[in-house]
Amino acid sequence: DAGVTQSPTHLIKTRGQQVTLRCSPISGHKSVSWYQQVLGQGPQFIFQYYEKEERGRGNFPDRFSARQFPNYSSELNVNALLLGDSALYLCASSPRTGKGGYGYTFGSGTRLTVV
Amino acid sequence: GESVGLHLPTLSVQEGDNSIINCAYSNSASDYFIWYKQESGKGPQFIIDIRSNMDKRQGQRVTVLLNKTVKHLSLQIAATQPGDSAVYFCAENRGANNNDMRFGAGTRLTVKP
Numbered sequence: 408d409a410g411v412t413q414s415p416t417h418l419i420k421t422r423g424q425q426v427t428l429r430c431s432p433i434s435g436h437k438s439v440s441w442y443q444q445v446l447g448q449g450p451q452f453i454f455q456y457y458e459k460e461e462r463g464r465g466n467f468p469d470r471f472s473a474r475q476f477p478n479y480s481s482e483l484n485v486n487a488l489l490l491g492d493s494a495l496y497l498c499a500s501s502p503r504t505g506k507g508g509y510g511y512t513f514g515s516g517t518r519l520t521v522v
Numbered sequence: 523g524e525s526v527g528l529h530l531p532t533l534s535v536q537e538g539d540n541s542i543i544n545c546a547y548s549n550s551a552s553d554y555f556i557w558y559k560q561e562s563g564k565g566p567q568f569i570i571d572i573r574s575n576m577d578k579r580q581g582q583r584v585t586v587l588l589n590k591t592v593k594h595l596s597l598q599i600a601a602t603q604p605g606d607s608a609v610y611f612c613a614e615n616r617g618a619n620n621n622d623m624r625f626g627a628g629t630r631l632t633v634k635p
Contacts, residue, residue, distance in 0.1 A: 411565070440623075442623075447627075447628075448627055448628070449611050449613075449625030449626050449627050449628055450566065450611075450623075450625050451625070452622055452623055452624070463622055465622075497565050497566070499565075511568065511623075512568075513565030513566045513567070514565050515563065515564050515565050516564075516565055
């Protein structure tokens with residue numbers, strides 16, 4: 408079975424540009440969460456979507472937005488990129504919301520560099 | 523503020539020795555904790571979890587200990603192998619859902635042959 412798939416794997420953007428990152432969850436998983444991981448730090452929660460509805464939002468500016476499609480895949484959009492947005496963006500999928508680390512599976516991430 | 527953190531940023535051990543990675547948390551209301559392993563170029567991988575109604579949980583070569591009195595969590599890896607070299611994170615799952623996973627800064631474990 409395919410795991411969580413993220414695209415692209417690497418991306419270089421210029422300050423002020425916009426970027427869209429994509430995530431395909433594990434088949435059967437209905438929940439997708441997005442995290443930002445700055446180099447040398449732990450992942451920081453950005454969004455969770457379940458059944459196409461936003462179920463949680465972390466402490467990120469409105470430049471960050473996301474959506475989930477009927478097939479449960481998801482996109483993360485970041486507008487007006489800043490140098491500080493350079494990070495590894497991780498997507499995690501799970502069968503549903505509710506506590507449980509087991510079954511909460513991360514993709515390998517998209518490395519975004521803003522220059 | 524409330525946070526999940528780690529005592530040591532790096533840990534170096536000899537192959538075959540046991541490893542202990544520590545984590546402190548400050549939110550006394552937290553009731554669920556997870557340890558993740560992250561290898562270079564990959565996303566975090568689930569290792570083991572523990573709920574606050576337990577003090578200890580064992581997996582294959584790994585044990586997690588929870589001390590709620592001092593708000594401390596540890597991950598013990600038995601007979602550490604080169605493949606265990608990675609960054610290890612503890613995460614605190616707050617709230618009723620898994621939509622607010624708080625990660626610590628991580629500990630880099632290096633296994634020397």
